[in-house]
Amino acid sequence: MTCISVRPADGRFLVLSPVWPGEDASVLFDRNSGDYWVITPPARALVQHLVDAARPLSMAELQKHATPPDSPNTSLMIEELSALGILAMG
Structure with missing residues (x-):
């Protein structure tokens, strides 16, 4: 079984906006x-964890830190962020 890793896309230096109380979105x-x-709060949590890990x-590591934990949507969210050129898988 191949272990797929996730990282910011080449050339990206990702920074998140402050969390806005009562808002259902953040800016990346x-x-x-x-x-x-x-981006949505679950996408923010995933990107924040990836940026913090450096x-x-x-x-599997990202799935553990998904919001909610072990969310079945995490893989789809990573694929969408990759399609946008934010993240890369490999």
Whole structure:
């Protein structure tokens, strides 16, 4: 079985906005390009964990820190963030 790792896409320097009380979204910035995205709280938690780790993480590691834990939507969310060019899998 192949272990897939997840990391920020090449060239990305990801930074999250402060958490806004009562809001159901956050802004994710890329300092290198100026790109930004509005993301959901579960996507924020996943990206924050990946940025804090400062290394590629396995899908299993990210699944443990998903919101809610072990959410079946985590893989789909990672695929969507990868399709947007935010994350890379390999």
